[in-house]
Amino acid sequence: MNMRVLQSLGIGGGALGVAAALWLGGALDRFEASTWAWRVNAFARRRAPSPNVKVILLDQASLDWGSKTMGWSWPWPREAYAPLLDVCRRGGAKVVAFDILFTEPSVYGVADDEALGAAIRHAGPFVGASFYGRSGVTPPIPAVATNATALANVGDEPDPDGVFRRATLFRGGDRRAPSLGTAAWRLGVGTAAADARRLPLDRSGRLILNFFGTNGLHASFSAAAVIQSGMRLAAGETPALAPSVFSNAYVLVGFSAPGLMDLRPTPVSRVAPGVEIHATALDNLLTGRLLRDASRTGSLLAVGLLAFLAAWCVLSARRAAHSAAFIALFLPVPLAVGFAAYAAGSWWPVMFGLTAMGLALLAAVIVSYATEGRQKAFIKSAFRCYLGEEVIDQILADPSRLSLGGEKRELTVFFSDIEKFSSFSERLDPAALTSLLNDYLTDMSAIITEEGGYLDKYIGDAIVAFWNAPVSQPDHAARACRAAVRCQRKLAERRAEFERRTGVVLRARIGLNTGEATVGNMGSRARFNYTVLGDAANLASRLEGANKAFGTYAMVSEATWRSAGGVFAGRELARLKVVGRQTPVRVYELTGLPGDAALACGEAFAEGRALFEEGRFAEALARFERWPDDPPSRAYAAKCRGLAERAPEAWSGIWELSEK
Numbered sequence: 001m002n003m004r005v006l007q008s009l010g011i012g013g014g015a016l017g018v019a020a021a022l023w024l025g026g027a028l029d030r031f032e033a034s035t036w037a038w039r040v041n042a043f044a045r046r047r048a049p050s051p052n053v054k055v056i057l058l059d060q061a062s063l064d065w066g067s068k069t070m071g072w073s074w075p076w077p078r079e080a081y082a083p084l085l086d087v088c089r090r091g092g093a094k095v096v097a098f099d100i101l102f103t104e105p106s107v108y109g110v111a112d113d114e115a116l117g118a119a120i121r122h123a124g125p126f127v128g129a130s131f132y133g134r135s136g137v138t139p140p141i142p143a144v145a146t147n148a149t150a151l152a153n154v155g156d157e158p159d160p161d162g163v164f165r166r167a168t169l170f171r172g173g174d175r176r177a178p179s180l181g182t183a184a185w186r187l188g189v190g191t192a193a194a195d196a197r198r199l200p201l202d203r204s205g206r207l208i209l210n211f212f213g214t215n216g217l218h219a220s221f222s223a224a225a226v227i228q229s230g231m232r233l234a235a236g237e238t239p240a241l242a243p244s245v246f247s248n249a250y251v252l253v254g255f256s257a258p259g260l261m262d263l264r265p266t267p268v269s270r271v272a273p274g275v276e277i278h279a280t281a282l283d284n285l286l287t288g289r290l291l292r293d294a295s296r297t298g299s300l301l302a303v304g305l306l307a308f309l310a311a312w313c314v315l316s317a318r319r320a321a322h323s324a325a326f327i328a329l330f331l332p333v334p335l336a337v338g339f340a341a342y343a344a345g346s347w348w349p350v351m352f353g354l355t356a357m358g359l360a361l362l363a364a365v366i367v368s369y370a371t372e373g374r375q376k377a378f379i380k381s382a383f384r385c386y387l388g389e390e391v392i393d394q395i396l397a398d399p400s401r402l403s404l405g406g407e408k409r410e411l412t413v414f415f416s417d418i419e420k421f422s423s424f425s426e427r428l429d430p431a432a433l434t435s436l437l438n439d440y441l442t443d444m445s446a447i448i449t450e451e452g453g454y455l456d457k458y459i460g461d462a463i464v465a466f467w468n469a470p471v472s473q474p475d476h477a478a479r480a481c482r483a484a485v486r487c488q489r490k491l492a493e494r495r496a497e498f499e500r501r502t503g504v505v506l507r508a509r510i511g512l513n514t515g516e517a518t519v520g521n522m523g524s525r526a527r528f529n530y531t532v533l534g535d536a537a538n539l540a541s542r543l544e545g546a547n548k549a550f551g552t553y554a555m556v557s558e559a560t561w562r563s564a565g566g567v568f569a570g571r572e573l574a575r576l577k578v579v580g581r582q583t584p585v586r587v588y589e590l591t592g593l594p595g596d597a598a599l600a601c602g603e604a605f606a607e608g609r610a611l612f613e614e615g616r617f618a619e620a621l622a623r624f625e626r627w628p629d630d631p632p633s634r635a636y637a638a639k640c641r642g643l644a645e646r647a648p649e650a651w652s653g654i655w656e657l658s659e660k
Helices: 002-024 029-044 060-068 078-091 110-122 180-189 223-234 274-287 296-316 320-330 333-343 350-368 371-384 389-397 421-425 430-450 476-502 535-550 558-563 602-614 617-624 631-645
Strands: 053-058 095-098 126-133 136-138 150-153 219-222 250-255 263-266 269-273 405-418 454-459 462-467 508-523 528-533 554-557 569-577 585-592
Touching (some): 060 223, 078 223, 126 180, 180 250, 269 274, 405 476, 430 462, 430 476, 454 528, 476 554, 508 535, 535 569, 558 585, 617 631
Parallel strands (some): 095 126, 095 250, 126 150
Antiparallel strands (some): 405 462, 405 508, 569 585
16 A cells, blocks of 8 residues: 555656656647637626626728728728717717727818817817737827827737737736726726726736636627617717717727627637727726636645546556446546636646646556566666676576576675775764765765676775676676776765765775685575685785775776776785785775876875885885875884884785784
């Protein structure tokens, strides 16, 4: 059960992360727009628009009437709008707003503009149109500007796909530049009641439009019919359209004739009159039927929970039919939530939820139906705690290797130990000591395995590894040297961190030796280990300890140095005789990778070492004393002083160690 919960958390979290990245990066916007259109169309036709919002449209029939009956070419003379305004005034319209720009003087002369201005002045509350573009504001002519009760911006921008789903209530946040719908709302209810600061605007500061009615259209009237009614009223005749239809109404005037280029795509219609966008915003503001963006935090939590539950159910299913049932159950959930949220007045991100749900279900199915592979992977992973991966692969390929026995091979053996570990381990509490060792051994082991080494064993803080077995590696010495340098550099990177955690300055000594050794499965018939035995391994251990005598941290035998090609940065240290071995061995300090800079003291050290081996201790001392900060030079200097005082009778040039 715990494993299933952890798997479900991992799958749900991963699905959530991927889906969230796509959602927040905008990759799902186009698909979200489609699901938004489904929601809008499903609800809009079931709800009537506000009866207080009326639209007068200058449609194609109006243009035809003006041309054939009145002899008006486009643009019409502006005095033609006077009868329209008179009808609205007589009917008791609350506000009249024109989505028509009058930015240039009339082609019919000044008297035409003055006639329009006079009509506006007597019409009651009137909103005139300005255009706020990227290059600035284009105001209406003075006859409109001075007589209008308010001026409003009639320009707006669609979403990136060209569809108008939102309305900008104030251009650039400037309350002196309201949109047409906003200005009409403020005039009708008063600026005190029209507090836009309480509106649920989206993250870009715009109002999400809530469309109502078939195709999102409000009650509309042909401009020709309204103008004719106004003319009949002025002549004392009975109008075909009673002015009372505009009683207490917000009347918006705009274009719907295709040739006037003011048709806009919305979620409910591809060719809605542009004035309808302002009418819808006004409707939403008047009725309070407002939509809001769902909280991002809430959406993330909800989608994450759904993804987790979906993954958990599929992983818990014992049959394929059960898994299919859970998929059929969960996959539509985000869409259902989206529709329910719309009914409650919220735009919930359906595609985000669908993407996360789909990914979680797919991943859960893959994990669920990979049982056999998982079991094999688990078994192999468990054996890696005891055997190297190469050994496991060879055992799987040849089970006969699960028997005692070994073989002679040339190996490069690696032995490392933490300096003064016993002295400080007693001062650390068990938790800190365990954490330190685990991190250290993990870092070192990763480097060794990356270089193709086989991790033989851990002996407390010590690491034993070797190369060229169980698989052949012609460059085994070079691999081991490279691993040693990388281990020291990794430890140097983390030294300050380890010291902050434990108060201990962690340093490690490494010994490398290349030689023939016995390698294979050794132990009892009940339990054995793939390991190495022989003098080559013992010498690597002795060289690790020999670092103490010279103050070094990586010592390699001549066999390793030459087998690696002698290309690594370093220096010859001594002809050394270690405890328990009669034959001396020439040893080298390994300081860097091929191509790294040589030590500054290298030349003087080499000269001093040559003089030391010849028994010319005073001359050697002079060379070593030039580099008091170099640990091997200090060690040689101390050795030279002692030998100069008590010169041996027979000098072989060999540095003999008295302890391991």
